[in-house]
Amino acid sequence: MTTDFWQARGNPFQGKNILILGGLGFLGSSLAIRLVGMGARVLLADAMIEEYGGNLFNIDPIKNDVQVNYCDIRDEHAMGQLVRGQHYVFHSAAQVCHLKSLSDPFPDIDINIRGTAVIMEALRQHNPEAKVIKLGSRGQYGSVLKLPAGEEAKPEPKGIYEISLLAAEHIIGSYCRNHGIQGVLTRLTNIYGPRAQMRHNRFGVANWFVRLAIEDRTIPVFGDGLIKRDFLYIDDCVEALLRLAVLPDACGQVFNVGHDQPSNFLELATTIVAVAGKGRYEHTPFSPERKAQEPGDFYTDITKIHQATGWRPETSLADGLRRTADFYRMFRERYW
Numbered sequence: 001m002t003t004d005f006w007q008a009r010g011n012p013f014q015g016k017n018i019l020i021l022g023g024l025g026f027l028g029s030s031l032a033i034r035l036v037g038m039g040a041r042v043l044l045a046d047a048m049i050e051e052y053g054g055n056l057f058n059i060d061p062i063k064n065d066v067q068v069n070y071c072d073i074r075d076e077h078a079m080g081q082l083v084r085g086q087h088y089v090f091h092s093a094a095q096v097c098h099l100k101s102l103s104d105p106f107p108d109i110d111i112n113i114r115g116t117a118v119i120m121e122a123l124r125q126h127n128p129e130a131k132v133i134k135l136g137s138r139g140q141y142g143s144v145l146k147l148p149a150g151e152e153a154k155p156e157p158k159g160i161y162e163i164s165l166l167a168a169e170h171i172i173g174s175y176c177r178n179h180g181i182q183g184v185l186t187r188l189t190n191i192y193g194p195r196a197q198m199r200h201n202r203f204g205v206a207n208w209f210v211r212l213a214i215e216d217r218t219i220p221v222f223g224d225g226l227i228k229r230d231f232l233y234i235d236d237c238v239e240a241l242l243r244l245a246v247l248p249d250a251c252g253q254v255f256n257v258g259h260d261q262p263s264n265f266l267e268l269a270t271t272i273v274a275v276a277g278k279g280r281y282e283h284t285p286f287s288p289e290r291k292a293q294e295p296g297d298f299y300t301d302i303t304k305i306h307q308a309t310g311w312r313p314e315t316s317l318a319d320g321l322r323r324t325a326d327f328y329r330m331f332r333e334r335y336w
């Protein structure tokens with residue numbers, strides 16, 4: 001299926017200039033590796049902000065094939081320079097920690113909202129022909145009444161992080177409508193896999209559980225562990241983003257990128273212990289803070305992206321977690 005899609009289009013990224021903002025992070029670097037493999041000329045911009053997911057080792061396989069610019073998306077001059085001549089801009093730079101946004105809302109407001117406006121202004125002034133692909137979050141929906149959550153669900157974002165991503169989406173939408181810039185708006189579910197940060201557990205729960213298992217520690221499963229989530233493996237996510245990037249009809253639209261077969265935290269923990277061959281899990285009561293933040297079951301409806309691009313996830317939870325554990329066992333010292 002994956003091969004068919006690209007064969008039918010030749011190789012649309014061959015020789016194309018691609019800017020990835022947040023390019024040393026989990027999703028940005030994974031996009032970069034795939035795009036270099038498809039013959040694109042890739043430029044990565046990243047501010048390497050402490051505690052976020054930027055890691056130079058993420059691009060080790062392509063370190064001689066990409067350019068890296070250490071800069072901040074809030075820097076108007078830098079963005080004005082970097083967007084010139086780009087065919088595609090993947091916007092993956094953000095404050096990504098929901099918990100942090102509860103105690104300090106300003107990085108979200110500054111980076112996720114203002115930073116997005118800086119990027120869009122740079123595009124309007126210097127390269128309105130480029131196509132921008134925004135990586136947003138399922139968190140923008142908040143708790144939804146009807147599952148799976150389709151794109152038409154009313155967004156009820158809970159925290160400043162989610163509000164800021166929704167605002168960023170609206171800013172891009174406004175530049176699409178008012179200035180004819182082509183923007184594709186994605187809402188991603190919980191993504192896991194190689195190249196995500198592993199130093200702390202404030203975001204990226206599936207990856208954190210993998211670390212606990214590799215260290216032969218106990219994975220805490222809150223409550224009965226039956227809360228549903230649609231965990232998605234990184235390679236499937238990258239494939240979805242690239243398909244949306246080349247789809248002419250995708251511009252100005254919102255697309256869910258998730259899994260159509262939800263699992264739950266208990267299944268996640270037991271699968272990790274099985275594939276890692278180490279660790280154990282234990283049911284733990286929710287702390288009041290966790291309970292207050294827990295949105296309950298969530299999984300996305302991916303009918304829209306499937307109908308538009310033929311995409312659907314191809315990696316099973318067990319396979320994705322096995323590949324994740326293998327990667328971190330091999331490169332542990334680069335991520336711990």
Ligand SMILES: NC(=O)c1ccc[n+]([C@@H]2O[C@H](COP(=O)([O-])OP(=O)(O)OC[C@H]3O[C@@H](n4cnc5c(N)ncnc54)[C@H](O)[C@@H]3O)[C@@H](O)[C@H]2O)c1
Nearest residue numbers: 022025026027047048049053054072073093094135188191
């Ligand atoms: N990983 C997930 O499960 C997930 C789920 C939903 C949405 N997303 C979205 O995908 C995007 C990327 O997430 P990720 O998981 O790759 O996070 P990440 O932290 O691994 O990567 C983000 C990168 O952006 C960089 N960055 C942050 N602020 C910057 C700034 N002001 N200027 C330049 N660079 C900056 C960071 O240094 C980091 O390298 C985010 O927008 C996030 O909201 C991720």
